[in-house]
Amino acid sequence: MLKKIILLTLFISSLVSTNVMAKWWIFGKSEANVATRYLYLNDVAFNELDEQVTLYRDMLPAGQVVLRGKASSGKSSIGKIEVSLDNKETWQKADKSEDGSFEFSFVPEIDRTYQLYVKILNTSGTSNEVDATYREITVSDSDIDTIIRQALDSMIQAYQVEEPRNFMTWIDDDFAGDYVLLDRAIRKDFTAFDALSLNYTLNSVVSGRNGKVFVTFTFNRQVTSSRSGETFVDQGLTEFIFNVTTAKAKVVAMKNPLIFGLSDAESVATGTVNSDENDENLAVDDDGDLRLGPADGDDDSGSFAAPVNLSVLSYGPYPLLTLQFDAPVYVNAASYRLVVEWSRSTSGPWVLDDEPLMPDPFSGQFGLHARPEVNDPSTIYYRVALERISDNQRSSWSDLVSIP
Amino acid sequence: MLDPLVNLIVELWPVLKRRLKFMVLMFCLGLPYVFVPQVMAEHEVNMYNNFSVTSNQVDGSGDDQSALTEGTSFLNILTVNGKGTISDFNYRYSIGAKATDDSRNDVQKLSLTRLQGRLSNQNHTFTAGDTFAAFSQYSLNTAVKGVSYRYIDNGNNVPDVTVIYGIAYPRWDNFWGLDAVQRHVAGARLQQHVNDDFWVAASYVQSEDQERVNGGSLFDTKTIAFDWEYQPIMGLTISGESAFSDTDESISSVAADDNNKGSAHKLEAIGDGGPSRVVLSYERISPNFMTLLGAATPDREKTEATWRYKFTKKVNLNFGLLWYRDNLGGDLAFRTDNYRPEIGMTVKRMFSRRYSVADVTYKFDRSYGGGNSTKDHHVNLGYRDRFGMFDSDTNVGMTIYKTSSSRDDEEFIYNTTLSTRYTLGSFVLKPSLRLGGWTLDNDLDNIRDRVWEYSIGLGVDIPSMKITSQTRVGANRLDKETGDDLNKMMASVNIYYRPDFLEMFEYSQIYVRGHINDFSYSTNNRDFTENSVTAGLIVRF
Known part of the structure; x- marks a missing residue:
């Protein structure tokens, strides 16, 4: 196992060291020498942000938007670094260090949209690819509870009308249970369920590092099995982790008892909520049949019901x-x-x-x-x-x- | 000289240990009151309250199938948030409570839903109460009721430090009634920025379970994890984590503990530049790796590759391949391998139509092992466009399920939505139509099951009166070749009103929501009808 990890590391390293500027992952499309080596918006890497970014007042550090990065300029020195918040109409200087690192911060107005660009000029007058740094930033007055409710409501709506594409837009690329497996699991859910009714009330909503938000909520559910026609009712307490760094809150982890992706609970859920109230929850077996059982939802974890x-x-x-x-x-x-x-x-x-x-x-x-x-x-x-x-x-x- | 003190601590320790959760709770409850009164001048408090009354009626001989509680019930959700500054520190606190007399909303009539206080400046962050100090995926990735402290270095080349102690209860009610395993958690994390491109972190988390619930297992775990991230060149990020767990499981009070040691490793490379984003990842989690506070699926080796490529401004391509397998320890009767390749394409502005977006995806699920073999094919087509004043969104999907000697199904899903928005004087009308269907052909048993559904909606907004509303009526029919057929008729009305007489609040809303669901089965004694009306008031100030 360790051997495989080392081999994979060596493989990736070889790709890096072979030809740095070739950048195999952009297939020959070159980029300017002048560029940002890294760029963070309120400690979230730019490449993890959508083009449209919504920041929430409650999550701004000291009420500020902070842009932090490091510029590289090829063989020349870095001349100046500027930031535009108004679609390139005006430019403001960023605080720059000798090694190319820079910082720019501003106190945003609520509900105003900022069209942000970063321009780096080296002493030869060459600029970075400014358009590639574009982000449309809006600071919302919505509190975290409202954001989470919007996400859960939208996910439940998409799940009830069986729209997998819409549903998956609320799932983060870094979903701990694996994005691909959840996508397959909810499609199987749609085959197994009919006439789903799902209600919830939020309990705790706790913000952590890097835009992560931990959420617990109680739910009750009524669903008809499309295989047997039988109606099932259950309720419980479950936990989600959201990532609130993009325009909307996206799910990065879910625990048993699951409310989505029950058809592959073993892969989708990362853990089980430790609470006695989850004594009997809905589960789906490999053949798409529904049953009520322990909250761990894992067919393989123990015995199942008797004949x-x-x-x-x-x-x-x-x-x-x-x-x-x-x-x-x-x-x-x-x-x-x-x-x-x-x-x-x-x-x-x-x-x-x-x-x-x-x-x-x-x-x-x-x-x-x-x-x-x-x-x-x-x-x-x-x-x-x-x-x-x-x-x-x-x-x-x-x-x-x-x-x- | 210290002996008497040590002896006293030793004697008191069993008592202190028993009362530990109570002491943690009291500390958390008391924290906000220590500093809040000192700073009222710079203090800001926001309160959110949502009170609603619901009346449910369920009729019919099959009324036991309904999830509604008959009669009238209430639900009140209260959240109080405060923030301010003390010297160069910012503080925040949040207190939440929920009250209801409907056990379908919550098994507790009165719940403390949240309690948190946080004090922070540029370097130090103290948190008490609900504490979410996510260390890393494998070590600690859950909130606890307890305390944490975080020191962040700002260019002094000193590691960032986080320490945490608490009880991993999912809710505060677990302290005074609702049963849950009392899981004590202690942990620390050091994160060092070696340079601008590379950081590395070490985390140690220990948990100890007390108070067995319903004869379930108790666990004591120790997890040590190392995670790191490296950006060797622009656009390329390599990151990884390795974690090692040592777990004692107590199945019962008389049985000897079962000890398990396991490891989990993850390596990921993300190349993001220009038109491409490539993600390569490898993960291996041993069967005996157990994380009660992190996130991991034991007994899994997984490799994943995705490539998102912006071919032109109008055409995006997606490719993906996921492979995973189990039985890493060789303890199962056989090993199962799973392959999940997929390919997708999105085309914008097809036929020179400004609003058109078409996408097509093909996904293949292959798994085999122990004589079982599954080959599932998923094809999905989607098309969105605007025709005159109408927006349309149509999806058609087909899946073929084939599992050796046990399943040979073909499934079709199709749905389309047509909607528009029209302003008529001071009214904004938003009619919509939704048609959907699902068919499952079971070729082994020669059975075909179908679902048909349709609904018509009308949204009416009156901005001048601050009213929004949505009405929807529809039907859903499940036709089963064997078993009960189901006809479901539904109607719902939601009205939201922001009255002027409540303008003293920052935000206020009165709402009324009602729905009728009529379930009619071919076995008549299963029929039932649900009527539900909810009226509520939301205020925020």
Whole structure:
């Protein structure tokens, strides 16, 4: 593993050192020698910002917008560095150090839009690519709660009308659970759900470093399974982390219980909210079936619900025995196997029976050979569990049936 | 000489430890009051309150399927924010509370939702109460109820330092009633800017669980993490993180602890310049890596590459490839590999139409392992345009799901929205029409399920009277070849009014929201109807 990391590091380093100015990632399109080596707006890198940037009054350090960067100018020295806030109509000098680093700050007016450009001139009169530094900055009076509510409302709206493209505009590129996997997961959600109703109320909203905002909220949800037609209702408390550095708040992390991307909870959620109130929440299994279960939403993390309503469909002539039950999840022979135990007493001891063959497709009925002990003058009992083939996780045991 | 003092501390420690969460709470509660009265002259307070009353009625034999609580209930959300200065320090505080008698809104009737105080200047930041000192993705990336201190170096070549202590409760109510594992968290982070292009940081986070809830596990974890970022040339950023965890899991009070050690590593390179943005990343998280306070998916090795290329001013191209696999420890019965390539193109101003935007994406999901094989294809087409005064947005998607011997489905999703805006005297009218559908063909069982939906909306704004409103009626039909069909009729009205008589407030709004949902199943005893009306008042000052 360490070897792979070292190899990858060497690979990236080789790309860097081979030809610095070739810049393989812009495919031969050259840039001017005079340029910004780095540029930050209120400590957020320019390349992480959209062209339209909304800053929020509550998050401005000392009420200021601070532009900080470092200029490089090829073989010449840096002449001057200027900033325009009015679409290049007027220019103001930035504070510049000898090594090319510079800083420019201003106290913005609320709701005014600033059209910002940065111009660097070297002593030969060559300028940087000024248009590439363009950002349209608006400072909003909205408080953080309002911003978060707008984001959650818009995401829920897009999710309810099943518009994945619109929904994903509210997800940050650095989404911890992986952007691509969430995109696939919500599309699967749309297949699994219908008639979704989702309401929430914000609890805490806490700002952290670099525009990150930690949010907890309670929610309640009603949804119809498009596979079974069954309606499910649940509620809980969950946590999101937002990135509020662009024109809107974007999600960078979500925890179980999930309200989005339930179809691949294992990949989408990064953690589970530590609260007893999340005792039974909605989850989606690999086949798109809905169920209510523990908040971790992780099918692979533990046992799943037991088969229910175990009964004897037919018995005889000996040894032919057919049992039936209702499965808690969508079951097929490719993903699950049956586990059957028998005992002379309801309290055990239990003995593993031969593994019965699971019919394909499986309707809840299966046949097996009744134990020869059934011919003794006593009753024997059976119980059934399901075992997931992928990880050998086993469900709880069903209720009991007796023969004869 | 110090012995009596040491002995006293040793004797009192068990008591102090038990009362620790209470002491943390009291400290947090008291902090704002220590400094707020001193500076009222430069103090600014904002209050936000949203009070609403809701009346719900649910009828029909299937009314137990509704998420609404019948009857009348209220919800009040209050937030008080303050800020000001003391000498060269800025301070902020925030207190929030929620009250409701509807358990669907919250299981608690009265909740303290937030409590935070922060004191900061250019170098020092003290925070108490709700504290979000995000260290790094793997080590600490969650808020705690506690205290933190951060020192930021400003050119003195001294590392930035952050220390934190608290309890990782998701809500304040966990201190006085609502059960949650009491997870004590302590941590520190040092971040050193080596030069303008390179910084490196080390984080250490320790957590200890107390008070087992519902027989669940308790964890004690120690995580050490190193993260860094390097910008070797303009436009190229390389960053990474390596974390190592040591976790003791107590399954029950009688069982021996289970110890697990694991590691997580991440390396990312972002090239951003001119028309291109390329992201390459590699991540490896061992099966036994456990972060209770960070963010990670254990047992995963992942490589991802994306390339966003602005081909011309009108054409953007996107390419992506994600590969990941599990079973890094070889403990599972088999290993599953997943490949997720995708390609997309966006074309603006097609056919010389000013507002037209067309996009097409193709995504392929491939996973295999242990005899299972999945091949899913996703194709999506979108087109937005303006025709005269009408804006339109249409999406058509098709997905083919193929999983060996268990799934062979074809899914179609289509929706279109047509909307416009028209001013009539002092009224602004915003009618809209939405049509949508979904079809799933299950070729294995020869089953076809369908959803049809349509809705018509009319927004009416009266700016002179500060009124905005939105009315929508529609229907949704789920046709199932096996199982219950569902017909859902819905109607909703939302009206928002900013009255002049509340102008003493910075912001005020009266709102009324109502909706009717009628669910009709082919099994009649599942039918139910929901009627809900909410009236509320928001004030901010």
